Amino acid sequence: xxxxxxxxxxxxxxxxxxxxxxxxxxxxxxxxxxxxxxxxxxxxxxxxxxxxxxxxxxxxxxxxxxxxxxxxxxxxxxxxxxxxxxxxxxxxxxxxxxxxxxxxxxxxxx
Amino acid sequence: xxxxxxxxxxxxxxxxxxxxxxxxxxxxxxxxxxxxxxxxxxxxxxxxxxxxxxxxxxxxxxxxxxxxxxxxxxxxxxxxxxxxxxxxxxxxxxxxxxxxxxxxxxxxxxxxxxx
Numbered sequence: 001x002x003x004x005x006x007x008x009x010x011x012x013x014x015x016x017x018x019x020x021x022x023x024x025x026x027x028x029x030x031x032x033x034x035x036x037x038x039x040x041x042x043x044x045x046x047x048x049x050x051x052x053x054x055x056x057x058x059x060x061x062x063x064x065x066x067x068x069x070x071x072x073x074x075x076x077x078x079x080x081x082x083x084x085x086x087x088x089x090x091x092x093x094x095x096x097x098x099x100x101x102x103x104x105x106x107x108x109x110x
Numbered sequence: 111x112x113x114x115x116x117x118x119x120x121x122x123x124x125x126x127x128x129x130x131x132x133x134x135x136x137x138x139x140x141x142x143x144x145x146x147x148x149x150x151x152x153x154x155x156x157x158x159x160x161x162x163x164x165x166x167x168x169x170x171x172x173x174x175x176x177x178x179x180x181x182x183x184x185x186x187x188x189x190x191x192x193x194x195x196x197x198x199x200x201x202x203x204x205x206x207x208x209x210x211x212x213x214x215x216x217x218x219x220x221x222x223x224x225x
Contacts, residue, residue: 002153030212041203041219042154047212087153089214097144098205098214100154 001025003090003101012078012108020073020104022088031064031071032089032098035082042087045073078108113137114206116217123194123224131189131220133204139184140206144214145177148201160187194224 003024010018022031030049034042046055048064048071055062059076071090075082085105089098113136123129133143142161146154158174160166160181168174178190187206191198201221205214 032214034216039221041216044213044215049212096142096207097156097159099156100146103153 002099003088005086005088005101005104007104008102009105010107012082012106014080014108014110015077016108018075018078018106020075020086020088020106022071022073022090022101024069024090024092026069026090026092028064028066028069028090029093030091031062032091033062033071033073034087034089034100035084036087037084075106078106080108080110082106083108112208112213112215114140114204114215114217116204116220118220119218120221121223123222125195125224126193128190128192129194129222131191131202131204131222133187133189133206133217135185135206135208135215138206138208138215140187141184141209142207143181143187144205144207145179145187145189146203146205148203148219154203157189191222194222196224198222199224 006021032047033045036042053064062073064071085103087103088101115134117132145157148154157172158166158168160179162181162184166179181187203219205216207214
């Protein structure tokens with residue numbers, strides 16, 4: 001079952017914040033976050049391995065609620081370069097494969 | 111480090127022909143490689159998982175006789191689309207995972223167009 005992301009799309013002005021959510025129906029071992037630009041392969045942002053783990057670099061951070069089988073990606077003070085489609089990838093407890101979420105398209109305008 | 115290459119970057123072929131796509135891990139040994147397919151404006155869909163020296167495990171709905179996967183070494187996996195048809199036109203992306211990493215490193219992708 002494919003993880004569901006919300007919202008499907010977000011439009012921001014530079015400097016605004018956004019939150020992207022990822023929800024799975026399965027017990028998760030890890031959550032990965034990627035950003036994909038049009039016509040390119042996904043670029044790895046971060047991985048969260050433990051329930052309750054939070055990570056971040058620059059102004060992008062993420063949290064993982066293992067009990068709720070959810071993860072959220074936080075983008076603060078967005079920049080034009082943040083534009084793209086964001087995917088979460090979830091790895092279920094019983095498997096070693098990464099299943100990508102439905103995607104969230106983010107557009108940042110000046 | 112952790113670079114994955116794919117070849118070719120794009121290919122156009124006629125319906126009925128076969129196409130081979132290579133995926134290489136350049137600076138690490140990939141015990142597991144994954145193949146994804148992505149249609150326009152859609153998410154990446156996992157096609158199969160391959161471990162070096164063993165048969166690939168295909169996801170439900172993926173025809174293993176049509177999409178042949180070979181993981182002959184710890185740095186190379188190939189995907190062959192046999193008897194390609196226009197509906198096989200897509201963006202094919204491989205990823206690789208090493209022995210000591212949780213991350214998957216993605217190749218740049220191969221855009222296949224079948225005419």
